[in-house]
Amino acid sequence: MVPPLVLDIDGTLTDADGHLDPRAFDVLPSWDAPVVLATGKAFPYPVSLCHYLGLPETVVAENGGVVLVEGDVTFAGDREAAQAAADEFVARGGDLGWGPADTVNRWRETEIAISLDADEALLREVSAEFDLEVVDTGFAYHVKSPGVEKAVGLEHVCDRLDYDPADFVAIGDSENDASTFGVAGQSYAVANADNVAKAAADEVLEDSYMDGTLSVLRSLQES
Ligand SMILES: O=C(O)COP(=O)(O)O
Numbered sequence: 001m002v003p004p005l006v007l008d009i010d011g012t013l014t015d016a017d018g019h020l021d022p023r024a025f026d027v028l029p030s031w032d033a034p035v036v037l038a039t040g041k042a043f044p045y046p047v048s049l050c051h052y053l054g055l056p057e058t059v060v061a062e063n064g065g066v067v068l069v070e071g072d073v074t075f076a077g078d079r080e081a082a083q084a085a086a087d088e089f090v091a092r093g094g095d096l097g098w099g100p101a102d103t104v105n106r107w108r109e110t111e112i113a114i115s116l117d118a119d120e121a122l123l124r125e126v127s128a129e130f131d132l133e134v135v136d137t138g139f140a141y142h143v144k145s146p147g148v149e150k151a152v153g154l155e156h157v158c159d160r161l162d163y164d165p166a167d168f169v170a171i172g173d174s175e176n177d178a179s180t181f182g183v184a185g186q187s188y189a190v191a192n193a194d195n196v197a198k199a200a201a202d203e204v205l206e207d208s209y210m211d212g213t214l215s216v217l218r219s220l221q222e223s
């Protein structure tokens, strides 16, 4: 019996550019236990990925801000405060960095994401004035409400699916995965992970990106 999984997306199921590794399709659709996609991406992204993988839509999006399980959506986090902080950041000369269409934030409901090209010091200064925190995922800065975490979302999923977070194997790559690593029964940081994720994980993998993730999934299938 394979264990349930809680998987980060960017840096964990992707390559360094954030492109999905097609080997996800070799292993996840037939995984014989719940698979929770837990990501900093806006809600539609993990929902789409579940759809195209043929998995039930069990999703923790926006770093825990949006949770979808068994057809019910719940929200946490103050999008208006994050928007106000982003507006103030722009008013002081900052640039969110996504261009006019801003598909990164267009459907984002509980926080705001900003390009890594942005002025980090200014962003942190403004966010602190709004009592918000900045999380660096290695793919974007996220301005979010404190206390909104992937692990809180996973706990909600577990309540609904009648699992315990300790039943789960977690794999991730950045500081927004540390909370999940703290509640999962077994946690792995891929080799490309940041220092926060590496310190929080039970094990740091030898391989990066999907090579690392697949090494765990294959060994779980064999055990
Ligand atoms: O959206 C991001 O910045 C990172 O997303 P991730 O949590 O799937 O790595």
Ligand SMILES: [Mg+2]
Residues within 6 Å of the ligand: 008, 009, 010, 011, 012, 137, 172, 173, 174
């Ligand atoms: Mg990641």
